[in-house]
Amino acid sequence: MSHDIAVIEGDGIGQEVVPAAIEVLEALEVDFEFVEGEAGDAVREATGEALPAETYELVADADATLFGAAGDTAADVILPLREAVDSFVNVRPAKAYPGVDALRPETDVVFLRENTEGVYAGHEDRLSDDLSTLTRVVTSSASRELAEYACEFVADGRGPAGDSEEGFTVAHKSNVMRETDGRFREAVLAVAEERGVDVDEELMDAFATKLPLDPSQYGVVVCPNLAGDVLSDLAAGLVGGLGLLPSANVGHDNALFEPVHGTAPDIAGEGIANPTAAVLSAAMLLEYLGHVEEGQRVRTAVESVLSEGPRTGDLGGDATTEEVTAAIVDRL
Amino acid sequence: MSHDIAVIEGDGIGQEVVPAAIEVLEALEVDFEFVEGEAGDAVREATGEALPAETYELVADADATLFGAAGDTAADVILPLREAVDSFVNVRPAKAYPGVDALRPETDVVFLRENTEGVYAGHEDRLSDDLSTLTRVVTSSASRELAEYACEFVADGRGPAGDSEEGFTVAHKSNVMRETDGRFREAVLAVAEERGVDVDEELMDAFATKLPLDPSQYGVVVCPNLAGDVLSDLAAGLVGGLGLLPSANVGHDNALFEPVHGTAPDIAGEGIANPTAAVLSAAMLLEYLGHVEEGQRVRTAVESVLSEGPRTGDLGGDATTEEVTAAIVDRL
Ligand SMILES: CC(C)[C@H](C(=O)O)[C@@H](O)C(=O)O
Ligand SMILES: CC(C)[C@H](C(=O)O)[C@@H](O)C(=O)O
Numbered sequence: 126m127s128h129d130i131a132v133i134e135g136d137g138i139g140q141e142v143v144p145a146a147i148e149v150l151e152a153l154e155v156d157f158e159f160v161e162g163e164a165g166d167a168v169r170e171a172t173g174e175a176l177p178a179e180t181y182e183l184v185a186d187a188d189a190t191l192f193g194a195a196g197d198t199a200a201d202v203i204l205p206l207r208e209a210v211d212s213f214v215n216v217r218p219a220k221a222y223p224g225v226d227a228l229r230p231e232t233d234v235v236f237l238r239e240n241t242e243g244v245y246a247g248h249e250d251r252l253s254d255d256l257s258t259l260t261r262v263v264t265s266s267a268s269r270e271l272a273e274y275a276c277e278f279v280a281d282g283r284g285p286a287g288d289s290e291e292g293f294t295v296a297h298k299s300n301v302m303r304e305t306d307g308r309f310r311e312a313v314l315a316v317a318e319e320r321g322v323d324v325d326e327e328l329m330d331a332f333a334t335k336l337p338l339d340p341s342q343y344g345v346v347v348c349p350n351l352a353g354d355v356l357s358d359l360a361a362g363l364v365g366g367l368g369l370l371p372s373a374n375v376g377h378d379n380a381l382f383e384p385v386h387g388t389a390p391d392i393a394g395e396g397i398a399n400p401t402a403a404v405l406s407a408a409m410l411l412e413y414l415g416h417v418e419e420g421q422r423v424r425t426a427v428e429s430v431l432s433e434g435p436r437t438g439d440l441g442g443d444a445t446t447e448e449v450t451a452a453i454v455d456r457l
Numbered sequence: 458m459s460h461d462i463a464v465i466e467g468d469g470i471g472q473e474v475v476p477a478a479i480e481v482l483e484a485l486e487v488d489f490e491f492v493e494g495e496a497g498d499a500v501r502e503a504t505g506e507a508l509p510a511e512t513y514e515l516v517a518d519a520d521a522t523l524f525g526a527a528g529d530t531a532a533d534v535i536l537p538l539r540e541a542v543d544s545f546v547n548v549r550p551a552k553a554y555p556g557v558d559a560l561r562p563e564t565d566v567v568f569l570r571e572n573t574e575g576v577y578a579g580h581e582d583r584l585s586d587d588l589s590t591l592t593r594v595v596t597s598s599a600s601r602e603l604a605e606y607a608c609e610f611v612a613d614g615r616g617p618a619g620d621s622e623e624g625f626t627v628a629h630k631s632n633v634m635r636e637t638d639g640r641f642r643e644a645v646l647a648v649a650e651e652r653g654v655d656v657d658e659e660l661m662d663a664f665a666t667k668l669p670l671d672p673s674q675y676g677v678v679v680c681p682n683l684a685g686d687v688l689s690d691l692a693a694g695l696v697g698g699l700g701l702l703p704s705a706n707v708g709h710d711n712a713l714f715e716p717v718h719g720t721a722p723d724i725a726g727e728g729i730a731n732p733t734a735a736v737l738s739a740a741m742l743l744e745y746l747g748h749v750e751e752g753q754r755v756r757t758a759v760e761s762v763l764s765e766g767p768r769t770g771d772l773g774g775d776a777t778t779e780e781v782t783a784a785i786v787d788r789l
Binding site (some may be wrong): 133199200204228229244245247249251255256257258259261262263264266298299300301303304306307308318329330332333334335336337338345351354356357358359361362363366367399456 | 479508525529530532536560575577579581582583586587590592593594596597598599630632633634635636637642661662663665666667668669670683686687688690691693694695697698699786
């Protein structure tokens with residue numbers, strides 16, 4: 126069975142790291158049909174639209190999508206694309222790797238970020254010359270769905286262990302957002318209780334203090350949308366930056382995979398971007414499509430290259446994207 | 458001229474560190490009249506109300522307030538008290554000290570957090586069994602007022618320098634909250650431009666990655682309310698935790714000073730709490746009341762004790778609160 130994969134390189138180094146990830150996928154014995162779509166700053170420049178309707182349709186109809194990065198238009202591209210794949214959870218692993226300089230090498234955390242609500246679902250209103258409002262939205266149903274995913278995630282042993290073996294941490298701000306984050310919190314705790322999964326709770330501000338102090342106490346972390354955005358980026362700072370972090374926007378029967386990094390305009394076009402985050406996103410795509418063993422082969426190859434080289438400039442080496450990609454393919 | 462200071466110890470170690478801070482204030486040649494008020498879990502237990510009306514009035518009428526900590530009732534106490542002093546900015550310095558174990562010893566950042574709006578001003582609605590909303594509020598006037606404070610703050614040389622000498626960083630999420638954080642951003646940039654102050658901008662998620670990677674590039678950081686809450690707590694994790702961090706809720710002609718830490722129920726009542734954050738809050742109170750030189754004397758004494766000891770258990774020592782306080786008073 127062949128998988129239809131939508132491929133959107135986007136802007137900047139997206140055009141370098143996505144081809145690298147595809148080179149890795151093509152080196153495996155898995156049948157893919159890749160179809161390219163356009164999105165991002167360059168398309169907006171040319172057509173006035175950052176996300177053409179054909180691209181949206183392509184992504185909605187694919188089995189899965191591999192996305193690179195978009196520049197100033199990032200929000201105009203990625204937020205609708207998360208909708209196109211009907212994604213209710215953004216899976217964001219933040220792991221330090223041997224051979225990579227990290228402030229907290231013991232970090233191994235997976236964020237499960239609610240992907241449809243919170244301030245992201247907010248319609249905003251300009252009520253006067255002085256006043257604007259945003260309506261933050263939280264439903265029990267979306268919170269429950271996220272929690273059910275989290276329970277399966279830990280039951281399947283897909284997360285790192287952290288302190289709460291076979292459980293997860295939920296981070297929120299229900300002491301201030303009592304009704305909305307209160308609803309989120311209650312829904313998550315109720316599902317975990319039904320499923321017999323242990324949950325630790327943290328206020329999101331306290332979590333932001335404790336994660337750098339001792340990341341080893343955390344494994345799987347479940348958060349509302351904006352909290353997941355900020356706290357997972359904080360974890361990126363502890364493992365050495367955004368350069369290595371993959372992510373998955375998972376929906377009911379579709380998903381989109383993207384490196385967490387952006388377009389890196391300072392090095393774009395030079396062929397020296399680090400392809401690791403895109404390749405690890407491809408590994409998540411493989412696992413999502415049921416090719417768990419192949420996903421694991423890709424991870425192992427990536428880890429071996431990270432620890433032994435060759436390395437790109439961001440990791441202190443001087444290898445090109447192509448050299449690093451070839452080394453990964455070599456070790457598959 | 459004597460200053461009327463409202464004193465609210467609150468719960469847990471608040472009852473130990475606030476008296477320590479007062480001992481330090483009393484050792485100076487400044488005339489204070491201290492009046493105690495009650496708030497927190499214990500008062501709620503006894504009276505049903507976490508913040509009695511007399512306490513609110515006491516704080517509203519004082520020249521300034523020294524607050525300790527409250528337990529489960531923290532939000533019920535501190536949010537109304539910020540209103541009682543009409544506070545538009547929460548000043549949160551996060552600085553690493555010689556002699557204290559810090560993940561990033563080069564951290565020296567002051568957060569200026571908007572203190573009245575954002576999700577904190579939000580009324581929440583339960584719209585159905587499944588759906589709740591919160592109305593996030595942003596006004597240009599509050600954003601401008603914060604920015605004006607920030608411009609004066611840097612012009613007076615009160616902030617650490619960071620990368621942008623004599624300027625500040627503004628962190629927000631205007632790529633998603635376009636109307637509300639867009640309004641905040643525009644108001645802050647406009648004021649800075651009028652005053653000729655340099656501003657660097659960061660998206661709050663990117664800031665959360667970059668702060669741990671290199672805190673030395675930041676000095677004064679201006680944020681909306683919740684962003685300031687989370688990002689300043691993140692900075693706390695880089696300097697060794699909440700134990701040393703003071704804060705000021707500054708209003709138009711009133712202010713409330715509080716350690717950032719909580720009630721520490723695990724050690725409360727044992728006389729071993731670290732008084733540093735409360736004493737540094739007292740130093741901010743002195744400076745606010747115009748006793749800049751005395752504030753500096755307190756800081757210098759605290760820094761000397763931090764680097765030479767005695768130290769409380771959280772810093773690896775075995776001194777009591779009283780011993781540390783006496784050492785600070787000794788070095789004034
Ligand atoms: C580009 C932006 C809209 C996006 C987000 O906030 O979700 C990004 O920061 C991310 O986390 O993928
Ligand atoms: C207790 C809580 C309401 C408060 C806040 O969120 O402002 C606290 O976290 C703080 O930062 O002082």
